[in-house]
Amino acid sequence: MNNEAIKDSSAVGRSWEEVRKEIFTSEEIAESNLRVALIGEIIKARQEKGISQKKLEELSGVKQPIIARMEKGSTSPQLDTILKVLAPLGKTLAIVPLEQK
Amino acid sequence: MNNEAIKDSSAVGRSWEEVRKEIFTSEEIAESNLRVALIGEIIKARQEKGISQKKLEELSGVKQPIIARMEKGSTSPQLDTILKVLAPLGKTLAIVPLEQK
DNA sequence: CAAGGTAATAACTTTTGAGTATAATAAAAT
DNA sequence: ATTTTATTATACTCAAAAGTTATTACCTTG
Numbered sequence: 001m002n003n004e005a006i007k008d009s010s011a012v013g014r015s016w017e018e019v020r021k022e023i024f025t026s027e028e029i030a031e032s033n034l035r036v037a038l039i040g041e042i043i044k045a046r047q048e049k050g051i052s053q054k055k056l057e058e059l060s061g062v063k064q065p066i067i068a069r070m071e072k073g074s075t076s077p078q079l080d081t082i083l084k085v086l087a088p089l090g091k092t093l094a095i096v097p098l099e100q101k
Numbered sequence: 102m103n104n105e106a107i108k109d110s111s112a113v114g115r116s117w118e119e120v121r122k123e124i125f126t127s128e129e130i131a132e133s134n135l136r137v138a139l140i141g142e143i144i145k146a147r148q149e150k151g152i153s154q155k156k157l158e159e160l161s162g163v164k165q166p167i168i169a170r171m172e173k174g175s176t177s178p179q180l181d182t183i184l185k186v187l188a189p190l191g192k193t194l195a196i197v198p199l200e201q202k
Numbered sequence: 203c204a205a206g207g208t209a210a211t212a213a214c215t216t217t218t219g220a221g222t223a224t225a226a227t228a229a230a231a232t
Numbered sequence: 233a234t235t236t237t238a239t240t241a242t243a244c245t246c247a248a249a250a251g252t253t254a255t256t257a258c259c260t261t262g
Contacts, residue, residue, distance in 0.1 A: 027162070027185075027188070030188070031184050031185060031188065034184050034194070035180055035181065035184065038180070038194060038195075038196060041196045042196065045196070052207080052208055052209085053208070053209065053210095054207085061128075062250085062251095063250075063251060063252075064208095064209080064210095065209095065210080065211080065212095065250090065252085065253095066249080066250060067209095068210055068211085069210090069211090069250095071209090072209095072210075075248080075249060075250090076180045076181040076182075076248090076249080077179065077180055077249075078178065078180075078218080078219075078249065078250080079136060079177045079178055079179075079180070079183065080132060080136065080177040081177075081249085083132045083135050083136065084128075084132060086196065087128070087131070087199065090198060091196050091199050092196070092197060092198075092199040093135070093139060093195070093196060093197070094139075094194070094195050094196075094197045095139060095142045095143065095146070095187065095193070095194060095195075096194070096195040097192060097193075098187070098188065098191050098192050098193040153238075153240085154239070154240065155238080155240085163220085164220070164221060165239085165240080165241095166220085166221080166222085166223095166240090166242080167219080167220055167221080169239095169240055169242090170219085170220095170242095172240095173240095173241080176218075176219055176220090177219080178219075178220090179219070179220085179248085179249075182219080182220080
């Protein structure tokens with residue numbers, strides 16, 4: 001995706017959020033939001049422990065570039081990868097009810 | 102993996118669990134257990150709703166064969182795939198503390 | 203402004219999951 | 233009982249994530 005074009009959308013009078021709604025379905029947006037929120041929690045958990053990506057590579061066995069891509073949201077990581085990264089942070093995944101607002 | 106050989110391990114006096122501990126690290130076993138537990142919850146959620154894999158394909162956009170393999174535990178699905186499947190079941194993923202026993 | 207660690211990116215190979223089509227199995231119905 | 237019909241599993245191709253290695257920004261701090 002072209003990030004320059006995205007930033008420039010404001011130049012033609014529309015916010016990125018407006019453009020986004022035209023390009024993606026509401027399901028895609030909802031899912032993307034969930035993904036971003038989950039990844040955000042992983043980043044927070046890592047930073048709260050004061051652990052670098054390199055250190056987390058040692059602890060989890062997942063390579064630093066993978067962790068970087070995962071945190072940047074440029075991949076949709078596999079379940080195993082997420083679980084490996086979460087374990088040394090003292091976290092795991094759980095299935096919970098979806099509350100819609 | 103050869104399931105016949107696994108079942109036959111009892112014939113030489115060792116349980117599958119014993120053999121498993123020799124083949125895999127404790128981290129791998131813990132992760133696998135988590136994965137199985139999570140997948141189990143997805144299967145349960147689907148069956149409680151009385152929805153077939155085919156129907157869930159319609160609702161989630163994830164193809165039936167993917168759902169089948171996911172439930173069989175023969176793949177480690179991507180985060181997107183899990184979220185897509187969970188959404189129509191009224192569920193989502195959350196990061197929770199890992200309690201060890 | 204060097205030196206250190208940290209995170210991001212890139213290029214490339216290997217591995218594995220997703221998509222497609224089809225087959226096997228199970229359940230219903232006649 | 234055998235012919236649908238629904239449901240789940242398999243085989244194959246293609247796309248994408250993981251792994252590998254190296255490099256490059258990015259900061260902070262001496």
